[in-house]
Amino acid sequence: MLFGTDGIRAKMGQAPLDAETIQRIGQLLLHTYGPGGKIVVGSDTRGSCQQLKHWLFDGFPFENILDLGVVPTPVVAFETRARGAQLGIMLTASHNPPEYNGLKFFGPQGYKLPAETAQAWSDMVENDRVPHVQNGQPELHAATPEHYEKFLLSQFAQDQFKGQTLAWDLANGAGSTWVPNWVRPLMGLQPIVGDQPNGHNINLGFGALDVAHLSRLVREKGLAGGMALDGDGDRLVVVDAQGMAIHGDRVLYGLYRAMLEEGHLVKDVVGTILTGLGLESVFRLEGVSLHRTPVGDQYVLSHMLEHGLLLGGEPSGHLIQGDLFYAGDGFLAGLRLTRAMARNPHFWAEVNERIPLLPTFEKNVEVRVKPPLSTLRLVSAAAHQLERTMGEQGRLILRYSGTEPKLRVVVESGQLSRFQGEIEALLQAIQSELGE
Structure with a gap:
C-alpha cells in the first residue's frame, strides 16, 4: 500500500518516493481539489524537500497553494484548519535519517487523512487510475503561520515560565529556525542545540531519537532539564535535571497532572498497546480509564475525537492535548510541561516516583x-x-x-x-x- 502508518515515506528517489509516483499524486490532488483548491504546504530541513515539492506541483495549474516554508508538522495541521484549506501537506520523513523523505496529509479540520481516503488514493495511484488533468504552472504563495502564532500568544505568557532554564534540542529539523523565535521571548536566553540544519543533518546526533548531547548539556550547565523534538516537531522527549530521558509513560502522566492543576477534569486518557502496565495501574487507582489503541498517533487521535477525550499519547513521544489542539505537537507539550515545572520545582521527581516502570x-x-x-x-x-x-x-x-x-x-x-x-x-x- 502506498500509505504507511503515517503518510508516505521512503528513501528519496526510490518508490514510492520517485518522480513518477509523486507526479501521479500531484495529478490526483488537482483532480480532487481543482485548480482553485486551497492547499497549505510546509517542509522540514531536508535538502530533498525542494525536489519533492517540484515533482508534486510543477506542471499542474494549482492557483492557491500557501507555502509556509520550514515549519513543524503541527503548524501545517493548525494552519490548514485556521485558513479553511481543503488539504495540508507536510514534506517530511519525521524521525528518519536525511536520505529519507515523505508526505503527510491533513484534511480540512487539520486531522490526518481517514484510512479509507488513504486507501482510495493508494488504489488510484498504484493502479495508474488517476484521471488526466490539464497541464499548467502552479502558483505558490509564501505564507507565515500567523494563526498558530496568535494561538500560542493566547495560551502562554512570559511570567508563566519564571525561574526555568532548560535546554532545547531541535534535531536540526523543522523547528530549527521557528522554535527559537518563541522559546527566547517566553523564557529568556535558553540553551538551544540542534538548530544548525544544512540539508543533510536532520536527526543526526540530535533530537528525540538521540538525546546524548542534550543530556550532557543539561548536566554540565546544571539546568532544570531539557526538551527534544524530532525532525518534524510532532514528537517530544523530556530529559530531567540529571540528564536522564524520562519514559514516555511518565511524560504522558506529567501532562495529565499539568492539566489537572490547570482545572481540567480528565477521567479518560488514550494510550496504545505499548503503554505500560505501571501507568495503567496508577490511572486505575486515581479513577482514570486508560483506553488503548493500535500503535500510531492517528489511532490515538481518532479515538480521542470519537469519544470526546482531552489527552492521549504514545510512549514514543507523540502527545495530543485536545483542550489546545487535536494534533501531536512536541513544542506545545513542551511548553505546558515547562509551565508545570515552573509551578513546582519537584514536578518530575514526583511524577517519576508515582509511575512504576516494569522491566x-x-x-x-x-x-x-x-x-x-x-x-x-x-x-x-x-x-x-x-x-x-x-x-x-x-x-x-x-x-x-x-x-x-x-x-x-x-x-x-x-x-x-x-x-x-x-x-x-x-x-x-x-x-x-x-x-x-
Whole structure:
C-alpha cells in the first residue's frame, strides 16, 4: 500500500518516493481539489524537500497553494484548519535519517487523512487510475503561520515560565529556525542545540531519537532539564535535571497532572498497546480509564475525537492535548510541561516516583516480508508458549513497523528474568521464518 502508518515515506528517489509516483499524486490532488483548491504546504530541513515539492506541483495549474516554508508538522495541521484549506501537506520523513523523505496529509479540520481516503488514493495511484488533468504552472504563495502564532500568544505568557532554564534540542529539523523565535521571548536566553540544519543533518546526533548531547548539556550547565523534538516537531522527549530521558509513560502522566492543576477534569486518557502496565495501574487507582489503541498517533487521535477525550499519547513521544489542539505537537507539550515545572520545582521527581516502570524487553528484528503473524507456525507457537508461561505476570506485543522492514518485539513483566528462555525461543522462530 502506498500509505504507511503515517503518510508516505521512503528513501528519496526510490518508490514510492520517485518522480513518477509523486507526479501521479500531484495529478490526483488537482483532480480532487481543482485548480482553485486551497492547499497549505510546509517542509522540514531536508535538502530533498525542494525536489519533492517540484515533482508534486510543477506542471499542474494549482492557483492557491500557501507555502509556509520550514515549519513543524503541527503548524501545517493548525494552519490548514485556521485558513479553511481543503488539504495540508507536510514534506517530511519525521524521525528518519536525511536520505529519507515523505508526505503527510491533513484534511480540512487539520486531522490526518481517514484510512479509507488513504486507501482510495493508494488504489488510484498504484493502479495508474488517476484521471488526466490539464497541464499548467502552479502558483505558490509564501505564507507565515500567523494563526498558530496568535494561538500560542493566547495560551502562554512570559511570567508563566519564571525561574526555568532548560535546554532545547531541535534535531536540526523543522523547528530549527521557528522554535527559537518563541522559546527566547517566553523564557529568556535558553540553551538551544540542534538548530544548525544544512540539508543533510536532520536527526543526526540530535533530537528525540538521540538525546546524548542534550543530556550532557543539561548536566554540565546544571539546568532544570531539557526538551527534544524530532525532525518534524510532532514528537517530544523530556530529559530531567540529571540528564536522564524520562519514559514516555511518565511524560504522558506529567501532562495529565499539568492539566489537572490547570482545572481540567480528565477521567479518560488514550494510550496504545505499548503503554505500560505501571501507568495503567496508577490511572486505575486515581479513577482514570486508560483506553488503548493500535500503535500510531492517528489511532490515538481518532479515538480521542470519537469519544470526546482531552489527552492521549504514545510512549514514543507523540502527545495530543485536545483542550489546545487535536494534533501531536512536541513544542506545545513542551511548553505546558515547562509551565508545570515552573509551578513546582519537584514536578518530575514526583511524577517519576508515582509511575512504576516494569522491566521490559524490546527488540526490532529485520524482516524480509510481512505476512500475517497468525500464518507463521513457528512464531505463533513460540509466542503462545511465552504468553502461557507468563500468564497474568506479563504481556507480549508483536507488531510490524509501519514504516520500516522490522518486526517489533516487546515483553513487559515484573519478573522478566524468569522468561528469558521463552523470549530467546521466540526470537529464533522469528529469525527462522522472517529473517534475511
